[in-house]
Amino acid sequence: MSSLTLTPTNALASALNSSRSSVAIAVLDGLSIAHVAARKGQSAALAARVKELFGVTLSQTPRIATGSNVSFVWAGPDQWLAMARADTNPDFERDLRGKLEGLASVADQTDARALATVRGPNARHVLAKGVPIDLHPKAFPAGSAAITHASHIGVLMWLSEADDTFTLACPRSYASSFWNWLTESAVEFSPAVGE
Template structure:
């Protein structure tokens, strides 16, 4: 699947000549899917996910890492599922097969883009448009939120180390989001890197 920001997000450094405050990368070749528990199947779904992916489904807005997949809670009985190894529609197919009859699965790989914003000034950049406190005391490692940034719907979660956030956006607004993000990061300097 082509990059959502192909021809827009060109690799290179903008701003400060020394170390940039922010690094931005579009994460390509991910599998993305939404998962919603079917009525009355919550317990059975939890057990099936634990058996298939080795993780308990999060009951709140946090990230739970399983075998080859991450489950990100974003509402009661609803999750965004992300995989680096089950790319594109393979993730939705795997979920649908393993969780048949327990959950509704929708492939989101073609409809969303994921950007990773990291670096010592990442929180400062995101604070310009996100009405959520990303301070580690309020938003600990593994935290997740569904919100808006500059009037665009996003799902954001902290990925691994502090000051590194993945942001899922609809591909249809990816160019607008990119303009907001790079304008917000300009004062700190930013570097755009490519991923495979």
């Protein structure tokens, strides 16, 4: 009969492990952003053009649709925020405006929004301190988007389809207040804060 070996475990070990960097917050930079609003009666034609150009199906409900080079996040009825990497798409807005001529009004938002990402097991707990909508995976599954507010600051937010990362976009002039709220809300979870 083999002897049983027991390893002592500190009663608080799990508490320490679960709180250490259980949330990561980072600034999301380097994106070209454009607001796209369908012209009157052109919604279907716009969706067809976007599908043809980028292989992305524009969502008519609050969701994000991600293609290989560009993402379209729902930003209101018949409106979307289009995003692409700035380094490979320096003229994103002008380019998009040309491609969607007659179908949508396109406005540059690159410098108008500040973006931050929140991920990790406690991301929902951090966001729940200021975001008044239900972020439970059943109510806000991967790929969902919402226009709401975070600590009274208007945000457009979405949950990526791929890696359980929340992204929040707030007006540029609110960026420091927003960042202050976000980092303060995460303190209890010892966040990993990136630039």
